[in-house]
Every structure is written in structure tokens, then in C-alpha cells.
Amino acid sequence: MSAHPSRAAGDAPVLSVRDLRIEFPLGVVVDGSSFDIARGQTMGLVGESGSGKSMTSLAIMGLLPKEATTTGSVRFHGDELLHRSDASMRRTRGDQIAMIFQDPLSSLNPYYTVGFQIAEAYRAHKGGTKAAAMRKAAEAMDRVRIPDAAGRVGHYPHQFSGGMRQRVMIAMALVCEPDLIIADEPTTALDVTVQAQILDLLADVQEMTQAAMLFITHDLAVVSQISDHVTVMRFGRTVEQGTAEQIFSNPDNDYTKALLAATPRLDDVVDLPEPILTKGGK
């Protein structure tokens, strides 16, 4: 593989992570992670709780706690992101790199309308008038298929359902047209039907924008729906990596096999005639 990605080359990865290692005073939480994500592609990062998925995403965005030390390399369009200044990372975050988290309520301010918050996210990076930014917000909400987007820009976060709030977060992530979307367990808090709708939406959004996406989940059923490539993590280490097809049809690693054996397919769950308790379900 080429070792010198450039902005001009069409097939250069948008994100290139090499030998990423994250250490806290109490121990190493990510030990040698490497992967690339190309334009329009989704990397699914999967593993049990505590395996180092969120720490990986925080390292990419420059949001790790101060006591963490990192080595290795995280290149975005060829530019190193590790050890950059807070000011420089703030400019990149939200503009070229967007984030979607599990809990939209903790990311949204309850005292401002969702339209205002999306508009301000836009203006912080792109400037322009408040009125123009509000139009961008309504457009973004319409793109994520929030009904009556033009009217609902004036509503507050608590006036939306959980699924609609996650659509608001996706609209906010999209409004600056980022090249990279990092979604950390974006559907984990949602019930399974809404989860499937949000996954469909994310896939459409990506088709539309051709952004690269890092999709983090503990749930292999979810990752199977959305990923082109998959990285399986355990205890901070990468145990298996490949195309989604390889991983799901012919896993190599015993841990991946065990995860797969314990995973109901999302469509199976949706087809169940009645709710039943599943082993290991949360």
C-alpha cells in the first residue's frame, strides 16, 4: 500500500490510522490500532464494552483526557492529527470531521431550539448571516427526513422523540458537509425499529455525501448492516480485520466467531412475532 497519501489522489484514504497506542497512567487501553477509511466507505469498529473503541475515536478527534498519552499516527487527508493544538483541532472538528454520539440529549442544549443549534454549528465554521444559517439548518433537517423541517427548526430538543433527536444530531453533523463522520454507538439507545431507520438514514446520508465513516458499536448485527470493512477489537487490541463479507461469512479469529455465534441478525429480531427475552440482550 502507498505510504504517501496526498490530497490530490482520488484513492488516497480520507483517514489513515497507524499503530495507534493510547496509554493512561493506569495502563494501555488501545494497543496498536491500524486502519484506513476511503471516501464513501464505512469502517465498522466492533468489540465488547471496554475494548477501546471510544478511546480510538476520541484520539482521532483530539478529545482524549489530558492524562492519556498517544503514539502512532492518525492522518486525515495525509495531515497528522495527533498532538495538534486544541485550536487547530477545534477548527477541524465539526467542519471536516463530524461526530454523532449515543445520547443526543447530552450533546444538545435544552435551552435553544434545534434550528438555532444547527445554524450556530454551521456559522462557527462557515460564517454567513444568521438567516442564511437557519435556512441551512432547515435544509439539513429536511435531508435527514424530519417531517415539516422548516417548522420544526423552532422546536426544542425535548419536543422530539429519541429517534428524531438522533436525526437532529445527524443533521448537525451533516450541515458543514464533513469528509469524515465518526458515529459512536449512535443507535444503541434506540429501540430496534428506530435503530433500523437510523441505520438506513446513515447509509443514505453517506451515499449522498460520499463521506468516510467510522461506525462504532458493540453490536455485530448493527455493524453487518452498515459496514464495508470491519475491525474487531478486544482488550485494546485488533483481533481481526477484513471486508464485512469476509468477517461475516468466514471469520478467522475465535473471538470473532464467538461474537458472531452470540449475535442475532437485526432482521431476525425485527421479524419476531412477539417480544421475547434473548440471552445477553440489554
Ligand SMILES: Nc1ncnc2c1ncn2[C@@H]1O[C@H](COP(=O)(O)OP(=O)(O)O)[C@@H](O)[C@H]1O
Ligand atoms: N480516564 C481514564 N483513565 C484510565 N482508563 C480509562 C479512562 N477512561 C476509560 N478508560 C478505560 O479505557 C478502556 C477503553 O474504554 P473505551 O474506549 O471507552 O471502551 P469502549 O468504547 O470499547 O466500550 C476501558 O477499559 C476503560 O476502563
Ligand SMILES: [Mg+2]
Ligand atoms: Mg464506547
